[in-house]
Ligand code: SF4
């Protein structure tokens with residue numbers, strides 16, 4: 127299948143939001159000095175946490191692997207700089223639960239000394255796709271757009287369907303965030319280089335680089351970079367600014383007019399989507415043997431004095447980034463990781479930057495006022511009008527509220543992308559997304575319980591079956607034994623009979639020779 | 652440093668229920684003002700009595716239910732109910748008619764079900780129908796529109812009539828009331844006269860009934876403004892007026908002597924008030940886009956049927972209540988196709 131992007135498509139709903147991009151988009155990416163301590167959570171991605179491979183007290187080099195992936199959906203963690211491991215244990219991490227999680231703590235030695243690359247690649251085009259995939263996994267690369275899904279998995283579509291189109295998701299549709307914008311402006315070559323690698327690894331024929339039209343500089347920079355490599359498989363597509371055009375499903379629809387099947391993956395329709403930051407990281411990993419040890423973070427909002435984009439090592443305390451940007455303004459009241467629509471609020475700033483920290487939005491009440499108390503749903507349908515998944519958010523809310531977890535799934539709860547459009551427009555100020563998350567978690571929990579119960583049932587049945595079998599076997603043995611005893615008895619009787627016979631014959635003084643064989647033959651029985 | 656945490660999204664477009672209700676009240680006011688102008692102070696008293704009763708009743712019930720009164724009253728929804736009920740009432744009804752209607756609407760039709768958002772039936776229309784059934788005689792006490800009234804009651808005379816049931820010296824109710832155009836058409840058709848003859852009566856103006864045509868046009872304008880502000884769903888008035896227009900067109904085309912014109916139907920009685928302000932009560936209407944079209948269309952159809960063959964001159968209240976009942980079913984069968992679902 128081949129696409130031309132002359133006609134774009136408009137998804138249902140969506141919002142035109144105040145952008146607030148210029149606050150941080152107009153200055154070059156800054157590099158943060160080495161922090162005093164780096165805290166590296168073992169789980170910075172969707173899937174299983176990594177397993178530490180180092181011990182406390184060990185000296186490590188920059189880029190050295192500190193933790194290896196555990197299971198398939200997992201990636202390793204690398205040392206962002208050289209130094210000493212000072213602790214391995216539970217520390218606060220940026221996670222909505224607010225719970226602590228296992229981390230490796232590294233104290234930099236200031237030398238920033240690289241380790242030997244594990245096995246450098248001379249020419250990636252000579253590598254087969256699976257080797258490239260492994261390389262990308264070994265580099266610890268996950269989706270940098272915010273979701274943190276291990277990138278190598280997307281390069282190995284399980285569907286077996288060939289991939290026709292690689293989509294570079296440069297929409298960056300959330301307000302305030304500009305890290306992809308700056309990256310595309312400043313490092314367009316790395317992105318284009320990464321696209322080359324991915325096209326090769328996916329054997330895809332086409333690549334669309336989609337950028338919202340509120341980023342003309344990024345569009346121009348990417349166009350220049352594409353033109354300079356002269357690869358006509360790639361095309362920069364300017365898309366209208368409309369939240370959430372950067373949602374994978376929405377973006378695919380905008381570009382192709384096709385829908386990713388409900389509960390399916392883009393690969394099901396031959397499409398793979400990556401964020402430009404991820405693609406640049408793939409380029410760096412393959413070409414420069416550099417694992418994912420840093421990322422660009424937008425530090426912005428009216429709660430910080432000098433908004434900017436900074437390149438920070440993974441594990442850097444957030445407070446360092448904010449201090450680098452001039453510190454807090456008076457009245458800073460909220461810290462959000464990610465954007466204002468989908469990001470989550472953090473309770474404190476002494477948390478590490480992780481692979482998915484695309485933005486730190488610090489806001490005062492002026493920009494992010496406290497939500498008023500919710501009122502009852504008046505079924506006005508505003509939420510439905512803006513829902514890009516074409517759901518009926520009011521019905522979802524109703525059933526979540528009533529804890530009717532069957533009906534809520536009839537209303538396609540799991541097609542909700544949690545974009546927040548519905549809650550943004552709800553005149554009753556109902557925290558709708560919170561209800562949907564709650565319902566999802568409950569359903570997963572029920573599902574887990576059910577699975578556990580099912581497993582328990584199976585175990586129970588297996589046990590019963592085993593007991594039954596053992597009983598049967600025992601009985602079998604017993605029967606055999608009894609039979610054996612019986613046979614024994616028979617033999618004995620026969621022997622006795624034979625002996626009597628012999629005695630009789632002896633008495634009779636007849637042919638003793640022939641009679642002696644008889645009991646033997648019987649005993650063989 | 653410590654921060655406040657809330658669930659995403661962290662920004663809101665500033666829309667609120669009180670703002671929606673304020674806009675509804677604002678949009679209905681030109682039509683209401685014209686009603687006062689054409690039909691006299693009685694309309695004003697109805698508005699006043701109904702509003703005071705509704706707000707007081709709501710405050711009382713909320714208090715009895717152990718909730719905070721302030722935030723509930725602040726949503727103005729009781730006021731909207733009161734105004735819509737009052738605008739549907741004849742101008743010279745005794746004071747206890749709007750009083751009982753508003754009480755019934757707020758206490759029984761709204762709060763007995765759990766308050767705003769939980770009531771299955773449009774409270775104003777429940778109140779109205781209750782009055783229609785309980786006090787059929789009082790519910791016909793319409794005044795003649797300005798211009799047709801030889802005996803217009805002034806403010807104090809109206810107050811006396813409403814509160815003490817006394818009319819000025821030498822006047823009886825026949826002298827100060829007049830059948831509404833819808834009523835007249837209905838009764839006169841019953842006597843075998845043709846529409847052409849009926850419409851020559853002074854009750855009828857250029858488009859529909861004198862006074863009524865202007866009030867309806869004002870409601871239409873207010874309603875369009877609400878749609879423009881996205882305060883109401885356009886599908887409901889479109890469905891209702893569309894179906895009313897189409898059925899009346901069919902019968903008018905078939906026999907224009909016995910069936911009134913589409914224009915007459917659209918600009919008579921509570922057509923526009925119903926389409927833009929009553930049927931659009933989101934709580935009790937269908938909520939899917941297609942469901943709302945059908946919901947509106949159903950009301951339009953019922954209005955026509957009742958006006959043409961039913962026992963009442965107008966049918967908006969019955970249409971709305973009947974379709975309230977159908978709303979959940981409509982919603983169920985008109986769910987939009989979710990992104991990614993099979994076509
Ligand atoms: S926007 Fe809010 S009040 Fe309106 S229907 Fe949706 S949930 Fe209910």
Ligand code: SF4
Nearest residue numbers: 513542543545546548
């Ligand atoms: S959060 Fe879910 S229900 Fe709400 S608008 Fe987004 S997709 Fe629709």
